[in-house]
Amino acid sequence: MSGGGTGGHLIPGIALYEELVSRGVECRYVLRSNDMKYTVASRIAEADRIFVEIQGISRKLSIKTPIYILKLVRAFFSVFRTIKKWNPDAVLITGGYVSNPVAFSARLLGKPLFIAEQNSAAGVTNRYYSKKAETVYTTFPQTAKLRTDKTIHTGNPSIFKDRSPRAEALKFFGLAGYKHIVGITGGSQGALKVNSAMAEILPELLDKKIGVIWSMGTVDYDRMEKEGKLAEIGAKYPNVKPYKFIDRMDLFFSCADCAVSRAGATSIAEFIHFGTPALLIPIKNSPDNHQYLNADYLASNHAGLLLTEDHITPSILLGLIDTLIKNKDSYIKNLSSLKKENPAKTIVGHILAQLTPR
Structure with a gap:
């Protein structure tokens, strides 16, 4: 199996890998060595890791384009030889360009191909190979850009299973005693507009006795540390x-x-799984506008709020946080109606049933 390049592809891939292994299935995972920067990648057993050095090709031609193409061809041949030698019964991908040579090799070797798609609009690799796949497992009921009707709405596999005791979590973050807790996540690179607006409303949040767990992203964290703002916040x-x-x-x-x-697919899946109401701020100009579509799924089901980057202001951000807190029970109820039980178990069970002789 394969999936990587971003946490959005890697996390569901690892959830599926772990479900396969738990059932006694021998499994190999094709990823880039650079994917090991994600802590969760260490959950793949060393003996099951197959590294391939590949990178996406820019759609704009440049003097580096021939080099990229040469590296891509080498990666295809390397993966093809590996898969041919190992001779798996089937191939499962979750997307990202590292999945491309894996899916291509599966088709050349006549291996059944299964795809797990995370977003409301399928990514390039999953989109292309969907027409040849045995089944595409989707996170959302409606997924754009797929070239097949052989889909099953399963939800997005997650590596997180159950909640820990709230008191334990509050102690871990040092926030015991606060009336409400708001979590801020902007992805690995952060979200400058969100972080800037958050910094403006900290006095109001303190007055309301609201605790804040703030994942800034490396870029904004380092910037604010350099400017002395982190020390001021502390x-x-x-x-x-x-x-x-x-x-x-x-x-x-x-x-x-x-x-x-x-509004990445993994975040959406986690909000649904844990029943956490969220204000979703999609990345502007995400491929095929998939983050907006992801967020709209929750918003249209009254299971979350959607705010575009262009409309972020401190007062709007504070008002929407208040709305989430005041209407928490209603959002939790609506999130519960969207939940799919154990997507990884469902997907793996279906795949194994397809491979079992009848």
């Missing part, structure tokens, strides 16, 4: 806990009453 706001990124997202979801977040 001195003035004991209710605010800033991080570059948060490893213990299970504890994050165990105490956050609501969240402000980008």
Whole structure:
């Protein structure tokens, strides 16, 4: 199996990998060595990792284009030889360009291909190979850009299973005693407009006794540290806990009453799974506008709020956080209606049933 390049492809891939292994299935995972920068990648057993060095090709021609094409061809041949030698019964991909040579090799070798698609609009690799796949498992009921009707709405596999005790999570973040907890996540690169607006409303949040778990992203964290703003936050706001990124997202979801977040498919799946109401701020100009479509799915089902980057102001952000907190129970109820039980188990069970001789 394969999936990587971003956490959005890697996390569901690892969830599926772990479900396969738990059932005694021998599994190999094709990824880039650079994917090991994600902490979750270490959950793939060393013996099961197959590294391929590949990168996406820019759609704009440049003097580097021939080099990219040469590297791509080498990656295809390397993966093809590996898969031919290992001779798997089937191939499962979750997307990202690292999945491209894996899916291509599966088709050349006549291996059944299965795809797990995370977004409301299928990515390039999953979109292309969907017409040849046995089944495409989707996160959302309607997924644009697929070239097949052989789909099953399963939800998006997650590596997080259950909540921890709230008291344990509050103690971990040092926020015991606060009335409500708001979690802010902007992805690995952060979200400048969100972080800037958040900084403006910290006095109001302190007055309301609202604790804040703030994942700023490396870029904004380093910038604010250099400017002395982190030290200022630490001195003035004991209710605010800033991080570059948060490893213990299970504890994050165990105490956050609501969240402000980008609208990646993995985040959406986690909000649904844990029943955490969220204000979703899609990345502007995401491919095929998929983050907006992801966010709109929750908003149209009254299971979250949607705010575009162009409309972010401190007062609007504060008002929408208040709305989430005041209407928390209603949002949780609507999130519950969207939940799919154990997507990884459903997907793996279906795949194994297709491969079992009848």
